[in-house]
Amino acid sequence: MSGDHIPSSDPAVGRKSAALPNGERRSTKGVKVDDVASTITGDLLMLLHKNFHIPNDVVTTVPKRSDRASLPPPGYLTISETSLRAGLRFPPPAELVEILRRCGVCLSQAMSVIVGLIALFRDRGTVLTPEHLSRMGRLTSDMQGRVTFRCKWLDMHTRDPAKSWSSSYFFVRNDWGLLEKWGKMRDLPAPLHVGEEDIMRLLKVSDVEHLLYEVCYLNKYIEEEFLFKVGLSFHPGKSDARMLKLTSKVPEPPVPVPKAASKRQVGGEDPQVLLKKKKLEGVTVNTGKVVPVSSPIKIRVPGDVLSHQCVGRRKADNLVRNPFLVFLFFLFWNDFQFPSSLLFQLSRRTELEAELTRALNKWNAEFVRIMYLQGEFKQKNDQRTREDNMLEEELSGYRTELENIVQSVSLQNQQLDRLQVDLERAQAMIIQLREDQRASGEKVAVLEAENKRSQTLIAKKEAALMSFESSRVIEDFKKLIAFKIIIQDHVQEACDHIYEVNVKALEQQCLDDGFIRGFLKGVRLMQRKTGVEVEGLTPSQASDDFPPGSDGDEIESELQKAFALEADDEMVDIE
Template structure:
């Protein structure tokens, strides 16, 4: 007998661990989409209709054993159950349809992480009054594909936490009629180009966040945005509860056995009425999102009663109109405040204008005489008046000066004539006269011709003085 262990291939503990990991990896690689059969049944589809609020007119189909997820029937698309848990609702949102068309992939190619992130971002953008575009999605992260064609999502600067607890998701798929022009066959991923014109600041402006920390916080807990309340709030879920088999269209074939089995299926603790009451109370409650982050303030959203009774047809359009009305009201208030401020400024300007006008009138009143004088000086009348005054001054000067000169001349002529007469008398008599008195001067003149000449000259001199005429005695 030999050693029983000698025939075995001995290996170390580490080698055994490596071999086991390789076996697991090989098993995982063997599980491809082409090899997996769907485990979804008619009962499961009824449960999906009731839980995820399928529209009544939506056609669904249970896959046969020969059907595969990557090859749906004509005019049908493949849908995984985890996509419904990740926030997918029917009809698909326009944002999701645009992203799928641009990337060239089918709805079933998105993994739970990719689907939950895209739907969460769609809800986040709608909740902030914006629309998720492919450029915004490309700026926030990157869609990547594996060898089997499945699409995941990576983000370097956003900490997005998502986790799928299901372990048997690969076989939970079914078919939905393609009424939305989605890609049916699986395709190769075309990566979204990174928009260079769109940065973090532009994202903050689109989402109306104050800083990047707020955006990081919202994206870190993005999984809360795929809750039914948020989906209903932004218009992605109807919450109609119209998924009973009796309310389905006739084109949908449901066997009686499936209906009976669904009726006798075990229920959760509590009656159906209690469950509906709990759901209604949960929906009627105010959705309050609170956080310990200082940048996040609590936000409240009240769901009115008419919505619960399904009387709000076009609710999303009504919400948009209400938002527009609120924006217009805010703009109106701002415009009224601006008009009031402008009226106050106008009153201040009017008062200032009146004050300046009064000051100007006072200045004009003070400067009016000088202005009149200046204008008068520039006029021809002033020149005439000045010339008249000058002529009067000249005439006055002439009258005073010339008459004074004439008086002086007459006095000097008289003296000269008198002295000439005296000298003539002296020459005639031959006597010297030391002094001449008025009585001596008034003596009888001689009879010669010399005396007569003197007398005539003296008479002429006296006549000139009386008549005030200009006579030159000499």
């Protein structure tokens, strides 16, 4: 039931829409609900809670940038701000819930006129049922799924939706079992047992024109005081015993006023003041066409009222027409005035009677006018008294609301004070942390400088140590080379000495004993022991004399000495 405009207070606006100038066609292109994100913020949602008296137990949430009106989160309903301005309050009335279930649509699809009709039926002491709504008009849906209401019987229909209905929305938790996603509209069956006369009888109206007037002026039924009156709105802290009584007498539609008179009256008074007065009287009108409100001094007294004769006027007329009183009058006139003829007396009587009649008529008209104005003044006084009482009630409500606001502001101030204290503590902690960080930075800089100095000292130590080790190694190497040279010299001297003493002596001995003869003896001895023939050895050489008892030990020892001496010479040469 969100999004549609309330039917205008002007009957011409509430009926068939007028044609656009210059033959222009009304654009049917609307805003798609799947393409628009919500413009409701947290602060605006709090204002909606306050202005439209949303109970505290109703859970509401602000839509995200990715949420859309046709696809609310699971367990939530889409509610438009236009719906609240059209009279929707929480919890939703049972009549609206039943109609939505019958039609198969969600709360954000239905039209705003339903709440006004529910308030109208409740004010007349009855309940709006789907059968009554189906008899009064037809529910239709457009291409986007928006439901509108058209009443052929009363020749009226709801206006086009507001431009902001698709963007100014929020989500409410579904505690009433309503359809959450947008559904397809199902037509209500036409009831055969409910007729137009039954609806007029339930609404206590006399004719169709009167019913059309009530339907076209549904704005007055969705005002906050009226919604509270019929039980559609609940104000915290406001007793139900203060609710207004239901309407016992149906107000008659106002008499049409000429446009010229209406413009003159509107130019004389402020339209906002007139609108406020009419709201206090229980009738909401359009500010563009305000019904003129005349003061009691300028009230035109109807002709039938002026033609009425009061009791005093009738008594005076009877006195004038009484013959006995006329005779006494003329007798008194003849005694105290100059004598006259009978004809003069009759003519004078006629003139006096006519003059007296005119005076009585004037007095009667003035008296009737004064009485009529007195009644009008009394009526205006009573109306002003009612206005004062309503203003006093409204003032008391404003005072209560102001006290609540003051209390809320005080709580907010206390919370702000606590937050300020926490903020100061956090700032002090941040300053302390910055000082600690600065001190830590200084310590790190000092440690880095110490590290650099240590690295420099270590490098110097390493350089000094490296230079010292290399010089010592070189000295040791030089000493080793010198020692090696000395050793080599001693070895060479020993070799030379051995060669000079032993080898030369052996050579001399071998030469003396005959080296060749001894060698052959050794070969023959080896041939006997091993049985191996030696190539190049002749039989004569192999059979030379050799002492039979000799085993060749002497020759072997001599050869070993010779070979050992030769090996020593080779080793000395290699070194």
